[in-house]
Amino acid sequence: MSRISLLLALSLWLAGPALAAPSLVAEPQSLEFDQVTEGILVRAVFVLTNAGDEPLRFPRQPSTSCGCTNAPLPRDELAPGESLELTVYFDSTGFGGQDVERQVMLYTNDPQREEFPLTIKGRVENALPFQDSASSLNYSFYLLVDLRSPEEYARGHLLGAVNIPLGELAGLLDRLPREAVIYLYDDTGEEGVQAAQLLQDGGYAAARAIAGGLVGWWNAMGDSFLVWGGGVEPAPPAGVPHYGGYAVQPQYVARSYQVLVDLRSLEEYAAGHFPGAVNLSLSEIPAWAAGLPPMGQGRLYLWCVDADGTVACQAAQWLQENGYPDARCLTGGLGEWLARYGDDLLWPEGR
Helix, strand or coil, rough: CCCHHHHHHHHHHHHHHHHHHCCCEEEEEEEEEECEECCEEECCCCEEEEEECCEECCCCEEEEECCCEEEECCCEECCCCCCEEEEEEECCCCCEEEEEEEEEEEECEEEEECCEEEEEEEEEEEECEEEEHHHHHHCCCCEEEEECHHHHHEEEEEECEEECCCHHHHHHHCCCCCCCCCEEEECCCCHHHHHHHHHHHCCCCCCEECCHHHHHHHHHHHCCCCCEECHHHCCCCCCCCCCCCEEHHHHHHHHEEEEECCCCCCCHHHHCCCCCEEEEEEEHHHCCCCCCCCCCCCEEEEEEECCCHHHHHHHHHHHHHHCCCEEEEEHHHHHHHHHHHHCCCCCCCCC
């Protein structure tokens, strides 16, 4: 070997350890998603690979260009040659009619790219007047609980209420949504206040009794939103209303009264549904709507849900065109809800 060749080989051998380093490669680095309807949660998957010969580290979670985008890294280190999938979530709510581009910034120990940007972009089309997002439903959702006996509940109750007698409430706390508003009522309001205090003491900060119970409701709203059992004549509930702490006035509930309509099959509904939701087929909607109780001075929001939004949106459109302007369907169906919030609020039949 010549002197020059020997010196070159020696210099490369000495430089080898110094050249060892992690190297991040992303596939793709920019991703364009298919056109979506406003309200859909876009999921974009990037494959991150360490193409270097030292461990690649992510010293902190990625940052995003707005709160509408989230990119949780499942791990903070990749060995040489190792890959992982990073899922970027973009909430299209509020971006209808826009071409959007959002950036996710990765932070690494790659000496060549300590900050590594990823981009997602695409078109968000306007939602139709009867469509709304899972985030909107989550924001407005409340649970209405009737604390009386099943027999009293069957004779008459507030539309959309789920029946949980007071004596059973403590045993079902694990089923109640801790972050959601919970309205509770009995006949006069006394047990409602007890239940609200019980729940608040247990960490359900948004639990409230309806002041005066059904008696207080009748005094304030008449028979608005009250459903009567077969053969029962609408009549003022008996008793002396109890007004205490932990309560909201009936008018407060009535001004944005909410009912969910589940248009899936009976079997799907039984496997898991929003508590208090009524199970109907599309053909049953007109007759059901015709039998709805009076609203009085209240305002009725009807949420139609199904698996993917197809049938639910047909129902919401019909309801809007036939006297229920606040009917809407869950864009993307329960699949969208599950992707965002899981199934904690979907109760199986019989709880």
